[in-house]
Amino acid sequence: MKNSNFMEVTFKALSINESFARLCVAGFCVQLNPSLDEIGDIKTAVSEAVTNCVVHAYPKRNGTITLRCEIEGDVVKIVVKDQGIGIKDIEKAREPFYTTKPSEERSGMGFSVMESFMDKVEVEHNGDKGLVVTMYKQITSNSMQVSNAS
Amino acid sequence: MHIKSKIYNKTLYVLLCGELDEHSATHARLTLDKLFSGSEFNQIIIDLSELEFMDSTGIGVLIGRYKKMRSRQIPIFICNPSKHAEKIFRMTGLYEIMPKIV
Numbered sequence: 001m002k003n004s005n006f007m008e009v010t011f012k013a014l015s016i017n018e019s020f021a022r023l024c025v026a027g028f029c030v031q032l033n034p035s036l037d038e039i040g041d042i043k044t045a046v047s048e049a050v051t052n053c054v055v056h057a058y059p060k061r062n063g064t065i066t067l068r069c070e071i072e073g074d075v076v077k078i079v080v081k082d083q084g085i086g087i088k089d090i091e092k093a094r095e096p097f098y099t100t101k102p103s104e105e106r107s108g109m110g111f112s113v114m115e116s117f118m119d120k121v122e123v124e125h126n127g128d129k130g131l132v133v134t135m136y137k138q139i140t141s142n143s144m145q146v147s148n149a150s
Numbered sequence: 151m152h153i154k155s156k157i158y159n160k161t162l163y164v165l166l167c168g169e170l171d172e173h174s175a176t177h178a179r180l181t182l183d184k185l186f187s188g189s190e191f192n193q194i195i196i197d198l199s200e201l202e203f204m205d206s207t208g209i210g211v212l213i214g215r216y217k218k219m220r221s222r223q224i225p226i227f228i229c230n231p232s233k234h235a236e237k238i239f240r241m242t243g244l245y246e247i248m249p250k251i252v
Contacts, residue, residue, distance in 0.1 A: 015171070018171050018173055019169060019171065019173065040232075040233070040234045044205050044238075047203070048205050048206060051205065051207060054172055105211065105213065106207075107209035107210040107213065109206040109241065110205075117237075
């Protein structure tokens with residue numbers, strides 16, 4: 001029977017919650033028996049998406065981030081959503097090295113890293129408020145198969 | 151994150167330990183700037199063997215330090231990156247300004 005599962009958490013858009021977010025998703029994905037490389041890819045992509053919300057979404061007020069992780073078969077779908085100020089030109093924001101905050105030593109590589117570490121990344125407006133980043137990754141290694149067979 | 155350092159043969163060795171992300175970036179910047187402000191060395195080697203996690207925030211931190219040291223003509227080298235850090239370094243071309251050494 002095909003795996004189907006999800007989890008969703010909402011937390012304050014604070015940098016201290018970045019490690020919580022990536023560990024939360026990594027812990028949830030363990031049920032697919034991913035390799036350490038795959039878990040590392042997912043943690044890095046989640047960290048980039050959550051950092052974007054923390055740094056850019058709420059310049060004038062405290063806000064929240066909703067992190068949802070879905071498993072369908074061997075595919076992990078991760079949704080990172082905020083209700084902040086959003087991005088006017090999403091295509092521009094996805095370009096490598098593009099940053100609105102060069103003075104803060106930002107690399108502008110967040111979306112490029114997400115695209116490189118995941119199979120597919122979608123960025124959309126969250127209605128008229130904020131941004132939704134959706135990322136997909138197929139877990140191919142199934143590291144437990146080796147030990148099950150032995 | 152915490153940072154260990156030592157100076158040996160006019161080289162400043164810096165060991166980054168733990169996780170380098172947005173949350174720890176300010177501490178990393180301040181600590182590295184303080185260490186790099188010394189004058190008893192003529193090159194810097196940043197060892198990442200104990201860095202458990204890094205995202206692209208780390209690139210910003212490293213490039214910022216590179217810019218500061220460039221004016222003093224003190225080169226910075228990277229060693230022992232994790233597989234994921236290596237991937238980010240190669241994507242961003244970081245090794246062109248901070249060469250990797252073995």
